[in-house]
Amino acid sequence: MIKVGGSLGDDMSRACADIRDLVLSGASVVVVHGGGAESDKLALELGRPPRYLTSTKGRRSRYTDSLALDVLTLGMLGRVKPPLTVSLLGMGVRAVGLSGIDGGLVTARRNPPARVVVDGEERVVRDDLAGRIVSVDPTLVRTLLDAGFVPVVSPPALDPAVGPLNVDADRFAAELAMSLGADWLIILSNVPGLLLDAADPSSLVTRLPSGRFEEYLDVAGGRMKVKLRSAGDAHRAGVPHVVLADGRSDSPVHAARAGAGTTFVEGDVQ
Ligand SMILES: Nc1ncnc2c1ncn2[C@@H]1O[C@H](COP(=O)(O)OP(=O)(O)O)[C@@H](O)[C@H]1O
Numbered sequence: 001m002i003k004v005g006g007s008l009g010d011d012m013s014r015a016c017a018d019i020r021d022l023v024l025s026g027a028s029v030v031v032v033h034g035g036g037a038e039s040d041k042l043a044l045e046l047g048r049p050p051r052y053l054t055s056t057k058g059r060r061s062r063y064t065d066s067l068a069l070d071v072l073t074l075g076m077l078g079r080v081k082p083p084l085t086v087s088l089l090g091m092g093v094r095a096v097g098l099s100g101i102d103g104g105l106v107t108a109r110r111n112p113p114a115r116v117v118v119d120g121e122e123r124v125v126r127d128d129l130a131g132r133i134v135s136v137d138p139t140l141v142r143t144l145l146d147a148g149f150v151p152v153v154s155p156p157a158l159d160p161a162v163g164p165l166n167v168d169a170d171r172f173a174a175e176l177a178m179s180l181g182a183d184w185l186i187i188l189s190n191v192p193g194l195l196l197d198a199a200d201p202s203s204l205v206t207r208l209p210s211g212r213f214e215e216y217l218d219v220a221g222g223r224m225k226v227k228l229r230s231a232g233d234a235h236r237a238g239v240p241h242v243v244l245a246d247g248r249s250d251s252p253v254h255a256a257r258a259g260a261g262t263t264f265v266e267g268d269v270q
């Protein structure tokens, strides 16, 4: 399972040559991508700047009203997925793009109305189309893998009672990895891995005991927190090899498999 972050932009395709090598070696590979950064750009182009809300606990997240969900979906499925799929196809990889909705892959439940701060004002938000993943049905992905395809997957997920929902792409990748019994979960982003000081690339945590990942949540800023939590949960749930690595390097997947970035280790000693 390889997750490429939307923050990588054009660098996303750096992982493609490595994915081809893995497929040629006989491995089954699933690619998950996000698209927050590209969707924010699209939102500005469409004159609908993205909005954010802050929970009473201080957690900042995207405010996904119905139009914002449309823009997010257009960004992920219209701007991020096609070039990634085309790049893989160009290398001879039989890539197939799909979302969490297809084949009932990822089911989510909408977050309950919450008291939050939006645009500097405290209020209860009831129209946020975001949720938490409750289950994964990997049948479609297994079918594609068995037939030699490489699924290129992203949110949204589906709440049968509501419709499509925005869910976090790192969590999405982790849940898919757990459900498929993946050997590897490699999360590529635009940083070397988990940094003790986000401004200092040399402060990389190279080995992180998953038994203690909560202790690192304080050093991880907003968007790194969810990567850390998702990756740590996947490792604890039995995904043996979990790595947060730099997607900007030349051969990011091979490098991550060889120990670059932040590798989760057993137990609670570093
Ligand atoms: N301690 C930290 N270590 C690494 N990155 C951090 C840390 N704290 C905050 N970050 C931020 O998290 C970002 C990665 O998350 P995000 O922008 O969501 O990327 P992606 O699109 O790959 O999911 C980095 O670009 C960095 O700015």
Ligand SMILES: [Mg+2]
Residues within 6 Å of the ligand: 005, 034, 036, 223
């Ligand atoms: Mg992110």
